[in-house]
Amino acid sequence: MSNDLYYSLVTIRCGCSVSGWARARWRRRRRGARDIKRSPTPTPTTPTPADGRSPIVPRQQTARIMLNMKLKERLALALSAFLVLFTLMLVVDIQMDYGISGHRVPLHGRVKIGDDVDKGRSAYIEFRKRFLQKSNGSNSSREFEQSAPSETSGGGEAEPRTPAAPADRYEDLLRILNAQLQGRSEDNPVIIPPHRDLNVLRPENPTIGEMEDLEPSVNASNLEKFQLKIAQHELYEDGEPLIEAVLKDMATLPIIHAEQKEGGTQLKLIMDYPNGIQALFKPMRFARDVQTLPNHFYFSDYERHNAEIAAFHLDRILGFRRAMPVVGRVLNMTTEIYDVTEGDILRTFFVSPANNFCFHGKCSYYCDTGHAICGNPDMLEGSFAAFLPSSELAERKVWRHPWRRSYHKRRKAQWELQSDYCDTVRTTPPYDSGRRLLDLMDMSIFDFLTGNMDRHHYETFKMFGNESFTLHLDQGRAFGKAFHDELSILAPLLQCCLVRHTTLTKLLKYHNGVPLSKVLRESMKADPVSPILWEPHLAAVDRRIGLILDAVRKCVEKAENPLQNEVNDFV
Numbered sequence: 250m251s252n253d254l255y256y257s258l259v260t261i262r263c264g265c266s267v268s269g270w271a272r273a274r275w276r277r278r279r280r281g282a283r284d285i286k287r288s289p290t291p292t293p294t295t296p297t298p299a300d301g302r303s304p305i306v307p308r309q310q311t312a313r314i315m316l317n318m319k320l321k322e323r324l325a326l327a328l329s330a331f332l333v334l335f336t337l338m339l340v341v342d343i344q345m346d347y348g349i350s351g352h353r354v355p356l357h358g359r360v361k362i363g364d365d366v367d368k369g370r371s372a373y374i375e376f377r378k379r380f381l382q383k384s385n386g387s388n389s390s391r392e393f394e395q396s397a398p399s400e401t402s403g404g405g406e407a408e409p410r411t412p413a414a415p416a417d418r419y420e421d422l423l424r425i426l427n428a429q430l431q432g433r434s435e436d437n438p439v440i441i442p443p444h445r446d447l448n449v450l451r452p453e454n455p456t457i458g459e460m461e462d463l464e465p466s467v468n469a470s471n472l473e474k475f476q477l478k479i480a481q482h483e484l485y486e487d488g489e490p491l492i493e494a495v496l497k498d499m500a501t502l503p504i505i506h507a508e509q510k511e512g513g514t515q516l517k518l519i520m521d522y523p524n525g526i527q528a529l530f531k532p533m534r535f536a537r538d539v540q541t542l543p544n545h546f547y548f549s550d551y552e553r554h555n556a557e558i559a560a561f562h563l564d565r566i567l568g569f570r571r572a573m574p575v576v577g578r579v580l581n582m583t584t585e586i587y588d589v590t591e592g593d594i595l596r597t598f599f600v601s602p603a604n605n606f607c608f609h610g611k612c613s614y615y616c617d618t619g620h621a622i623c624g625n626p627d628m629l630e631g632s633f634a635a636f637l638p639s640s641e642l643a644e645r646k647v648w649r650h651p652w653r654r655s656y657h658k659r660r661k662a663q664w665e666l667q668s669d670y671c672d673t674v675r676t677t678p679p680y681d682s683g684r685r686l687l688d689l690m691d692m693s694i695f696d697f698l699t700g701n702m703d704r705h706h707y708e709t710f711k712m713f714g715n716e717s718f719t720l721h722l723d724q725g726r727a728f729g730k731a732f733h734d735e736l737s738i739l740a741p742l743l744q745c746c747l748v749r750h751t752t753l754t755k756l757l758k759y760h761n762g763v764p765l766s767k768v769l770r771e772s773m774k775a776d777p778v779s780p781i782l783w784e785p786h787l788a789a790v791d792r793r794i795g796l797i798l799d800a801v802r803k804c805v806e807k808a809e810n811p812l813q814n815e816v817n818d819f820v
């Protein structure tokens with residue numbers, strides 16, 4: 250059969266046409282095959298090398314040499330061959346570890362967005378580079394990046410680790426703090442002493458109840474009492490007994506109504522309890538050890554219910570008291586959500602192939618069948634945040650965070666491009682006086698410890714004016730990466746070189762004494778869905794304190810030595 254005939258048969262049979270290029274190739278192949286068939290079958294002869302010598306001769310010689318070798322010599326030869334191979338394996342292994350094999354992206358390497366466009370202009374990137382370079386031997390890893398057991402899962406509970414005794418006690422910083430307590434070093438431009446801090450001075454500190462001339466009624470709920478006690482400078486007092494009462498109420502009282510909260514990007518429910526108590530519910534989406542997906546930006550990351558719980562405890566431990574109380578609870582989705590809700594959300598409930606009860610609600614991120622929230626089979630864990638006072642009682646003002654990220658996958662924010670960005674902020678009300686800028690420094694420290702990059706806005710209570718604390722709301726995207734410390738969250742502190750004496754004191758206390766992780770772990774033990782945090786996140790908190798202290802030290806050095814600054818300025 251000629252090639253052409255065969256080709257047309259194939260075309261007819263499969264009903265498809267082959268392109269001219271493919272046809273030519275096919276012909277070549279066929280011809281090649283024919284040629285091979287035509288060529289005479291080679292007789293099996295031993296190939297003779299060009300010099301005419303038989304190859305059997307050297308092989309025989311080698312064998313004879315081997316035989317003549319003593320056992321000791323043979324062993325030595327084998328050992329050296331093994332050593333060479335072992336060294337080779339080691340080199341390959343190290344290359345894989347550091348991701349320098351040329352073809353691989355480092356396992357936890359971060360993609361620098363827009364570097365090509367901003368080369369040399371991006372003040373923040375420049376800062377970070379210099380900051381990293383300036384690290385001294387003992388503490389050289391400023392931007393800590395460590396291999397995780399796995400990017401998405403740690404593979405079970407890790408053992409609690411007690412960090413080794415700190416090598417650096419930051420005596421230099423302790424000396425400044427001590428001096429300030431004795432009335433010296435008061436004009437330190439970096440560390441703001443208590444007598445210059447309105448959060449400590451608090452010339453006035455009225456509560457919402459006092460401002461509105463309201464007293465809780467006899468049968469007022471704990472939450473109502475709590476709300477009326479919210480003050481100008483803090484949500485609640487140190488040791489406030491109502492906290493435990495509010496947490497207990499949210500964790501145990503019957504849920505009589507559930508409703509999806511409008512606004513925000515991810516699903517949240519407003520839960521109603523008897524006596525007018527309300528809580529903001531965020532559902533559990535995945536296990537504690539599931540980390541932010543490597544290709545997820547901060548703005549498309551899932552919210553974590555346990556991050557809300559942990560952040561409340563951390564905020565309280567650090568003495569900020571700017572986050573509403575949050576508690577964990579396991580719900581029966583049928584009786585505590587489905588049966589007590591109405592409207593469109595009902596139509597999003599379904600039973601999954603695994604026979605679990607699921608729903609997805611309606612929102613702009615992850616509210617579809619593919620990202621449903623599923624019970625086991627209908628028990629669902631979530632976080633319950635005590636509800637803020639209604640806007641009728643205490644209206645809030647929403648502020649754009651000056652160090653807000655771009656929320657765009659390629660664009661940069663102003664603070665990333667402008668080297669003197671803090672100078673602009675410092676001279677703009679309400680950051681030019683009072684406590685506000687210091688509050689943002691605290692928030693930056695708080696967010697750096699939890700790894701929260703999602704601080705686009707913040708809120709204050711209108712009635713207290715500008716001299717009031719900034720609320721720590723929405724920590725849903727915190728605690729996503731246990732093995733990565735995101736230095737850019739510290740940008741406000743790094744660019745302004747400003748920190749409260751009181752905040753620094755707390756950080757040093759935990760760094761030099763009982764570790765923060767230990768205190769946090771203990772505090773969270775009381776929660777009904779404890780353990781709240783995966784152990785590597787707790788280890789990260791201790792590690793990050795060290796990085797903050799390093800940053801403050803650099804700022805102090807920079808302020809003390811302005812001449813050296815000229816050369817070594819890192820912003």
Ligand SMILES: Nc1ncnc2c1ncn2[C@@H]1O[C@H](COP(=O)(O)OP(=O)(O)OP(=O)(O)O)[C@@H](O)[C@H]1O
Nearest residue numbers: 512513514515529573634635636637722723724725
């Ligand atoms: N404890 C609370 N009580 C009442 N309202 C709250 C509470 N916490 C937050 N809110 C309000 O709900 C809004 C949305 O909450 P939150 O920011 O946690 O949701 P989100 O889905 O993460 O929003 P976004 O996607 O915009 O970050 C907040 O801006 C705040 O005004």
Ligand SMILES: [Mn+2]
Nearest residue numbers: 703723725726
């Ligand atoms: Mn959010």
